Amino acid sequence: MAIADDPQRRWYEPEAPPVWWTVSLAALYAGVSGLRRWLYRCGVLHTRRLPVPVIVVGNIVTGGAGKTPLTIALVEALRAHGYKPGVVSRGYGGSARTRMLLEARSDPALVGDEPALIKSRTGVPVVVGANRCEAAQLLLGQNVDAIIADDGLQHYALARDIEICVIDGMRRLGNGRLLPAGPLREPESRLQSVDFIVCNGGEPRDGEVSMTLAPTDVVAVDGSSRRQPLAAFVDRHVHAVAGIGNPRRFFETLRGQGVDVLEHPFPDHHRYVAADFDFGDDLPVLMTEKDAVKCRAFAQPDWWSVPVSAMLPKSFFDAIAARIAHCQPDQESATRAS
Numbered sequence: 001m002a003i004a005d006d007p008q009r010r011w012y013e014p015e016a017p018p019v020w021w022t023v024s025l026a027a028l029y030a031g032v033s034g035l036r037r038w039l040y041r042c043g044v045l046h047t048r049r050l051p052v053p054v055i056v057v058g059n060i061v062t063g064g065a066g067k068t069p070l071t072i073a074l075v076e077a078l079r080a081h082g083y084k085p086g087v088v089s090r091g092y093g094g095s096a097r098t099r100m101l102l103e104a105r106s107d108p109a110l111v112g113d114e115p116a117l118i119k120s121r122t123g124v125p126v127v128v129g130a131n132r133c134e135a136a137q138l139l140l141g142q143n144v145d146a147i148i149a150d151d152g153l154q155h156y157a158l159a160r161d162i163e164i165c166v167i168d169g170m171r172r173l174g175n176g177r178l179l180p181a182g183p184l185r186e187p188e189s190r191l192q193s194v195d196f197i198v199c200n201g202g203e204p205r206d207g208e209v210s211m212t213l214a215p216t217d218v219v220a221v222d223g224s225s226r227r228q229p230l231a232a233f234v235d236r237h238v239h240a241v242a243g244i245g246n247p248r249r250f251f252e253t254l255r256g257q258g259v260d261v262l263e264h265p266f267p268d269h270h271r272y273v274a275a276d277f278d279f280g281d282d283l284p285v286l287m288t289e290k291d292a293v294k295c296r297a298f299a300q301p302d303w304w305s306v307p308v309s310a311m312l313p314k315s316f317f318d319a320i321a322a323r324i325a326h327c328q329p330d331q332e333s334a335t336r337a338s
Contacts (some may be wrong), residue, residue, distance in 0.1 A: 011174040011183045018181035026181035033178075033186065040156040048133040049159035053146050053324040056160040058153025060186045061173060064245020064268060065166040066200035068114045068290065069213055069310040071150045075122045077317035078146055083324070084124075086144035088135040088158075089115040090151060091128030093269035099129030099138050108294045113269060114150065116293045121307075132158040146324055153194075154185055161327045162320060163194040166211075168246055169202020195323075198312070201249065209316050213308040215253055221285075221292045221299035230306065233286065234258035239279050241287040243270035250288055254306070259286070266291075274298040 010016040018026075039045040055074065059065040071087060078085040091100070094112035104123075108116040111128050119126045125142035129135030132155045136147055149158060153165060167173070174183040191197055199208040218233075220226040238259055242250040243266035254261050262283070266276070272294050277285060285303040287295070292305035 008183075011177075012171050013175075016175070018175065018177060022181040026178045029180070030178050030187070037156065037186075046157070047159045048157060050136055050140065050147065052140070052144065053161045053327040054136070054149060054158060055146065055162045055164065055320065055324070056149045056152045056155075056158075057164045057166065058149075058151050059166045060153065060188070060190050061168070061171075061183045062179060062185055063183065065168040066198075066211060066213065066310065067151055067166050068117060069308055070164070070166055070198060070200075070211065070312075071118060071148055072121050073310040073312060074148055074317075074320065075118070075124055078148075078321065078324075079124075081317075081321040083146045083321075084144050085146045085148055086125040086127070086139045086142055087115070087118055087122075087148045087150055088132050088139055088152070089118070089126065089128050089149075090130055090132070090155075091115050092151070093271075094128060096128060099127055099131070099135045101138060101142070102126040102128065109271065113290050113294055117290050118150065120293060121289070162196070162323055164196045164198060165191060165194040166198045166200055167208070168249075169199045169204065170249065171246060172202070196316070196319075198316075200310075209312060212311045213249075213253065214311050215257060216307045216309060218286065218304040218306050219292075220301070221287065221295050221303040221305050222301060223296050223299075228304075230254075230257050230259070233284065236260060237262060237283055239264055239277075239283055239285045241277070241285060241291055242266065243272070243291050244268055244288055250306075253308070254286060277303075 010018060057067050057071050075085050091112035094110050096110050100111060102111055102115060102119045106116055115126050115128050125139055125144060127135040127139045132149055132152055139147060173188060176188060178184045197208045198211050200211045204210045215230050217227045217229050240251050240254055240261040241264045245268050247265035251261050251263050286306050289305050289307050
């Protein structure tokens, strides 16, 4: 397919009409997804409520928007408020076929890169599984009192107490069309029913919570625990590697810190091999944390992970804690879950 005819390339190009054949498919997608939501609202399809509060973090746009950094920030904030949170995730990109409780160094190829990163950064119980309800059932046995469902906005079988939708502040909702004519998993009107809209970068609109990603000291990818300030790479040429939903955000973050970047974008959830890094020179390599967890086995000494921390207003985390404090466990659900 020629680049000019690539449907995804047009999603974020102003004034670019969608590829003709995607329009009818988008109408079909709208009908099927709308019917599914209606069946859940009417009770034809059943929702499972758990005996602990559930916070869903997701988006209505396919691809990355910053859900994983926000999930990590939520875990840290809930612990600061005295909770013992756990995380459930589909484990996208991993090969596991059954629900699985992650270990400290679970293989990202098995459990998915994002769950592996969340486990590595937070240490809290993390369970992956295509069925979020079954995954959460396993998580309940880990003595958690709050569950965060990473990328679970469209998984209606799991009842939720709080919905958080993350939006990429740079790309927003693209052309506003549903898949495959545009990037939307659900229509824009879905935003009216979520509890919080978090805007990652860019300019937040009225009612949105501002989030920025702040880079910290870089960490050696090879697992040696070596660290150095990102400032050590100011005015230096580096290879920047990003296999995330919006690689441009990572490259621009590095440039904003004064790093001279040679860009190497890869598809989201890319499974790296050593040959991907045959750049023909000995320049340092900087990559996202999500990429680094998949490159430890063949990492070179001058490859560095760039961790980021999600920065949000304290009032946002206080509002989340206040809401889950008022969640009353459903005794019938608690009996079924025990």
